[in-house]
Amino acid sequence: MEKQHNRGQDGAGIATVKLNTEPGVPFMHRLRSSAPQAIGDIFAKVRDEIDEIEKYQPEITKYPGLMKGHIRFLGELLMGHLRYATQGKNNVELCHPFVRHNTIPARNLALAGNFNLVNVDELFKFVNVEPGETHRNSDLAAMLEVLHHFLSKEDEERRNGLDVKNILQQAFSMFDGGYHVCGLIGSGDAFVMRDAHGIRPSYYYVNEDVIVAASERAAIRTAFNVGENEVLELMPGNALIVKENGEYSVEQILAPKERRACSFERIYFSRGNDEKIYKERTALGYNLSETVLKSIDNDLRNTIFSFIPNTAEIAFYGMLKGLEDYLNKIKVERIVSWGKDFDEEKLTEMVNRRIRIDKIAIKDVKMRTFITADTSRNEMVQHVYDITYGTVRPGIDTLVVIDDSIVRGTTLRESIIRMLDRLGPKRIIVVSSAPQIRYPDCYGIDMSKIGDFVAFKAAIELLKDHGKEHILQEAYGLCMELQRTNTLHAQNVVRNIYKPFTTEEISAKIAEIITPSDISAKVDVIYQSIESLHQACPNNLGDWYFTGNFPTPGGNRVVNKAFMNYMEGKNERGY
Structure with a gap:
């Protein structure tokens, strides 16, 4: 769990199932926490139970079977989960795992996962369940009820x-x-x-002692000290099924569909110590180097390069490699052009030219503001970053900083741009290793309020600037008609809002939006292209955040609903 802490900071939970317990003895236990250090809080409570046994009944610790009867979370089946709350309040009741208890052992179910469903209402209706207020919009609650329905049905029909x-x-x-x-x-x-599209990542490892699965390959490799090829990817539509006796199989549950593995996992969400992800993030940075060079007119003497810590660091190294390749090419061309007309001093000066890099921004808080709950994110971004003074020649240097992505632009506008401007650069260029995030997500990363996206805000401002606000009303009218005919899933109407403008026009407007009115430096924004993204992450082509090309019809329904919420002034989820 600690090696996947990057995936959730707002809560944690564990569950255990004990095998072969005596009748009447509890066999399924769960513990959840939404404390600031949720993992530590949970395992401190587990440790308290062990300490109490060691203190008052030390003889029990010599017998694992007895320990199993006294320690709730000592069992054969173990589950752990970390929650992030990009939407709504951080409520311990929403932390995974969810549990459905029953007097019949086989009808007890604990469930946790990395996912989003967009047909929650239909699922609750299918099982004829009216959820409480807390779980009304919970896809895990809906999934649990449906699975429990079929589990109970299976147990009733089969006695063996x-x-x-x-x-x-x-x-x-x-x-x-x-x-x-x-x-x-x-x-x-x-x-x-x-899932059948392979949208969310899934890996597993099996040896003679354990069977383990997780969302990230690197977490399993580190925890069990195994090689890359020993950790296998669970393929789209497949299930790893483990029986009580330890036998396991990988079964095709759903027919696999077009692979649409999430690219945002590779850009930002997963840890970068996986060797494949490391190479991909390096490529994302490398692919941006040519565009960056053009933006500074190849003036490397008067440009400092840096990154927004911590998730952009790997892309920064890739961009630096691209800049170094360009500089080395220039060195060779210049030296060759001299012929024999050079001396040691001239040659030394050329050979020693370097890309100017500095750690400009410093992250004081080990938190990821993007996956922090709405209620605390805006306050948090004010205090997360600081700067290194004395690194920039005021009025002379251009400062280029790469970030992994620009979603809302809040951290840039409220914190980073203001701080960078204190150093006195004549120009600040913010580079995003991801393309423009234009559309909501409903498959796991959970970005559902379209009005929050700085790219959407930029498109709205451009429509106003060009006197084309009628496009908004036309799009809203079309959404209303689709809703009336129960076909809101048929098309992505929001694409029409971006259609009149080029990517460069939207980037320029984003630069205006993230620039506070009281700073001196000129601010520009450079984004990754869709083509370069696909080139860097060829096995993760899920790009609906950027293109609006959703893998399931539910995605179109979500983006259209999110737009309708925006037009109606509703600050709520799109699903």
């Missing part, structure tokens, strides 16, 4: 063990979204399931 594959085929055929989800069943069976 559960057919977990059959349960999963019935339930997951109903889910519209992206997911990597794990379930523990009271019978001792367990499963891990991945």
Whole structure:
């Protein structure tokens, strides 16, 4: 869990199933926390139980079987989850795992995952459940009810063990979204399931002692000290099913569809110590170097390069490699052009030319503002960063800083641009290793309020500047008509809002939006192109954030609903 802490900072939870317990003895336990250090809080409570046994009944610690009976979270099936709350309040009741209890052991179910579903209302209606206020919009609650419905049905019809594959085929055929989800069943069976498009990442490792699955390959490699090829990817539409006796199989549950693995995982969300992700982020930075050079007229003498820590650091190294390749090419061309007309001093000066790099921005808080709950994000960005003074020649140097992505622009406008301007650069260029984020996501990263996106704000401002506000009303009218005919999923209407403008025009307007009125430096923004993104991340072509090309019809419904919410002044999720 600690090695995937990057995936969730707003809560954590664990669950355990004990096998072969005596009748009447609890066998499924769960513990959740939304404390500031949730992982530490949870395992401190687990440790307290152990300390109490060691203090008052030390003889029990010599017998694992007895320990299992006294320690709630000592069991054979273990589940851990980390929550991030980009939407709404950080409520411990929304932390995974969710549990459905039943007096019949095989009908007990614990569920946790990395996912979003866009058809929650339909799922609750199918199982005839009216959720409480807390869980009304919870896709995990809906998934739990549907899975429990088919689990109970399976247990009722079969008396000689559960057919977990059959349960999963019935339930997951109903889910519209992206997911990597794990379930523990009271019978001792367990499963891990991945969506048919492979939107969310899913990996597993098996040896003679353990079977483990996680959202990130590197987390498994580090925890178990194993090689890359020993950790396998769970393919789209597949489930890893583990029986009570330890036997396991990988089963095709859903027919695989076009692979649309999430590119934002590679750009930002996953840890960068996975060797494939490291290479991809390096390529993202490298691909931007030519555009950056053009923007500064190849003036490397008067340009300092840096990055916004911490997730942009790898892309920075890639951009630096591209700049160094250009500079080395220039060195060779100049030296060759001299012929024999050079001396040691002249040659030394040329050979020793370097790309100017400095660590300009410093991150004081080890938190990721993008995946922080709405209520605390704006306050947090004011205090996360600081700068290194004395690195810039005031009025002379251009400062180029690369960020992994620009979603809302809040951190740039409220914190980073203001601080960088204190150094006195004549120009600030912000480089994004991701393309412009234009559309909501509903498959796991969970960006659902379109009015928050700085690219959308820029398009709206451009429509106003060009007297084309009628496009907004036409798009809203079309959405209303689609909703009336129950076809809101048929097309992505929001594309019409971006259509009149080039990427460069939108980038220029974004630069205006993120520039505070009281700073001196000129601010520009450079974005990754869609083509370069695909070239850098060829196996993760899920790009709907940037293109609006959603992998399931539910995505179109979400983006249109999010736009309608914006037009109606509703500050709520698009699904």
